Amino acid sequence: MMRSVVSAAAAATAALALGASAVAVPTRGAPESFADLAETLTPAVVNISTAQRVGGSPVSGELAPLQKKFSGPRAASLGSGFIISPNGIVVTNNHVIDNADEIAVTLSDGREFKATVRGVDRETDIAVLQLEAPGVRFPAVSFGDSSRARVGDWVIAIGNPFGLGGTVTVGIVSARNRDIDAGNFDDFIQTDAAINRGNSGGPLFDMTGKVVGINTAIYSQTGGSVGVGFAVPSELADLVVEQLLQYGETRRGWLGVSIDEMTPKLAAELGLDRPRGAVVSSVRPGSPAALGGVLPSDVILSFNRKPVTTVRDLTRAVAETPVGTTAQLSILRAKKPMQLAVKLDRRETRVSAKPNDALPAGAVKSAGLTLQKPTPEVISAFGLSANVEGVVVTAVDPDSPAARVLRPGDVILEVGWERALRPDAAADKLAKLRNLNSGPVQIFVQRGDLAFYEQLQP
Incomplete structure (x- = not known):
């Protein structure tokens, strides 16, 4: 039940005199109550x-009963989730169930079921579970269209x-498209609906009862809600969940370029009306971009007819495009517009490094990075300068802190103010700093034509 509430003051502001014209300001009242919606959802x-x-070493004698009692499963975390299918498909955050040996799901009516993992995506912190309850039909909700959510719209968070x-909190959409440095695909909905520990993985509903976000993170200096919460938008989550259910993993598109933001100065030099587009700093040899004719210094203005304003726009658009798709690029090369066609490869097989992957000859692994010398093969693979010096990052563990600051093809020139000339020396330096618990170390990195300092957790 909705009620429109318009005060005399609001009515007075509904028409603003601006010269001889008036601008109508639409008004929408607050719901009289959220009770019916909360009860339904x-x-x-x-x-x-x-x-x-x-775990622990087995013991005998009088201590054996105590070990049996205290070395069993221990509760590790609490979180929230929501059912999206009557057959018991549950969506939650990956960090809620990560490394769990047992998962228990409790419904609002008190029924408890064991659950197994259908698939996880660490890059967006999404997990899909299956309730172990053959023949049972469950209440379910569905994803809505988060692209239609506007700043100021009412939202409801329900969680644990x-x-x-079964805790219900209410607020509004405070902002859209937030980047909080959680990963490569940050596009969070910000809300002031109270979100606390245990809400992770729970749904953020719109006023039609559709899920427009997955509550994932909060900004807080106290650990409790201060009215700044973040939810993965349903537009992204729905696609990830669909792939996890179909394949048990994600299958993201991959273009094979390193890109940088457009600067106001460069935009003016190129004759652009404003800073927009993604500037190509390097092209991976043999990549879809290379095969499609993309060159360093090209400016990608649109991808598959979607405008590219920032680097994040291109990263998300490519990732969300099915592998094998032939995508259209609108680029600017030497101030001249061009159209190119590229057939996308799969990101997971070309970028990420899994912990158990076999190391190439001469490579070392440290801090989530695979490091190699700039051999002719490495130089060719990553399109590096023939006279490059330093240690080349050839793979990055997507679960490591390093994934936030480095990517394959980066060249580490210094580690902690010392020149990095050999992979083993760089790895030893990082190991020593890690053992000293010295915190992040400063590294000097070359990426294409750019050279910059960054902080790396050793």
Whole structure:
């Protein structure tokens, strides 16, 4: 039930005199109550608890019963989730269930079920679970269209803060497209609906009862809600969940370029009306971009007819495009517009390094990085200068802190103010700093034509 509430003051501002014209300002009242909506949606929101087994050396004698009692599963985390299919498909955050040996899901009516993992995506912090309940039909909700959510729209968060299941909080969309440095695909909805520990993985609903976001993170100096929460938008989450259900993993598009933001100075030199587009700093040999004719210094203005204003726009657009798609690029080369066609490869097989991947000859691994000398093969693979010096990053573990600051093809020139000339020496330096618990170390990095300092957790 909705009620329009317009005060005399609001009515007075609904028409603003500006010269001889008036601008109509639409007004929408607050709901009289959120009770009906909350009552309808809560049965599909679940509490999630996980446990990890605590190992130990076997003992005998009088201590054996104590070890049996205390070395079983231990509760590791509490979180939230929501059911999207009557057959028991649950969506939550990956960090809620990461490394869990057992997962238990509790419904609002008190029923508890075990769950197994169908798939996870660490880059967007999304996990999909399957309730172990053959033949049981569950209440479910569905994803809405987060692209239609506007700043100022009402939203409802339902979840399990501090283990208090079925908690309903209300707020508005405070901002869109937030980048909080959580990953490569940051595009968060910001909300002032109270989100606390335990809300992770829970749904953010619009006023039609559709899920427009997955509550994932908060900004807080106290650990509690201060009215700044962040949710993965449903536009992104729906695509990830669909791939996890179909393949058990994500399959993102890959172009094979390193890109930088457009600067106001360069935009003026190129005759652009404003800073927009992604500037290509390097092109990976043999990549879709290279095969499609993309060159360093090209400016990508649109991808598959989607405007590219920032680097993030291009990164997300490419990732969301199915592997094998032939995409159209609108570029600017030497101030002349051009159209190119590129057939996308798969990001997961060309960029990410898994912890158990075999190391190439002469390579070392440290701090989530695979490091190699700039051999002719490495130089050719990453399109580096023939006289490059330093240590080349040839792979990055996507789960490591290094993934936030470095990418394959980067060249580390210095580690902690010391020149980096050999992969093993750089790895030893990082290991020593890690053992000293000295915190982040400053590194000097070359990426294409750019050279910059960055902080790396050793």
